[in-house]
Amino acid sequence: MHLQGGVANGAQRPNAGVDVCKQHLDVCLGTEDQRVANDAGGWDELIAKFKGAGVDLVVLEATGSYERGLVCALQGAQIAVARVNPRQARDFAKSMGVLAKTDKVDARALRDFADVLARHKDRAKYITPMVDERRQALADLMTRRRQLVDMRVAEGNHLEHAAHKHSVRSIKNVLKTLDKQLEVIDREIDDHLDRHFGDQRTLL
Structure with missing residues (x-):
């Protein structure tokens, strides 16, 4: 069964790619590109969109800080997310003949990467786990x-x-x-990020 542009043929579900910046997120789901704010409102918008589309897997790059809130929000919404390192993402894009580098192009390449990982026999090892109470607490705040x-x-x-x-x-x-x-709740989310992930937020 073949996937084209993040849209599955047959019974397979679509996947999405997200290019993460400090202020915004560029998203590619199927053939649709979208930009949302990298904040609680933007995360909520994406969760609703992904759930509505029945997204199977979301792939994004590990920036060291800016993706953390989105990852926790997706996990809290029971959406599988794979956080890959930038070198892996870039090598994959090059292997697909993608040489240009813009936020939109990166999001599309990450969507294609998600298509591959979603079908990989070792898929489970690429899924980012929810590893501690701080992330669980953030997920609970996002749910509320x-x-x-x-x-x-x-x-x-x-x-x-x-x-x-x-x-x-x-x-x-x-x-x-x-x-x-x-x-x-927005203040509590910001305070939680500052209190528990403040050092990572100031790295970049």
Whole structure:
């Protein structure tokens, strides 16, 4: 069975590649390219996208710090992720005849790398494990953030269809509460990253 451009033929599931920078993430899923912020909101957006597409494996490069939040968020969402070193990724791209180097091109090469690793007989050894409580705690925070975002979307939909002023007022109050909770959880995520991964965040 053959995979083309991250889109599987038959029953196989698609894979994705993510090129990581400090401020943003360039993503290739199938034939679609996308850029999102490298923060909790961007991670949530990708998780929703990957889950909706039934992604099998996500491959990204190990930068030493900037990918850590995304890796933990993906793991917390039960999405398999393989963190490869830059030399492996570049050697693979060259073997595929990819000589240009831009964020978008890198993401596409990583997607193709994901296609190969997903079918590899030793696939399991490439999957990045969740190794300690700090990462588990971050994954839990990200899960809670997704829950709050989902609730806010639901209340926003209710507001669009609310006709009675009391219903509108009630929904707006709930939205304000959810916005405050999102601000709190975002601060907790940032604090957790600074407290437990601060040294890595300042390396690059």
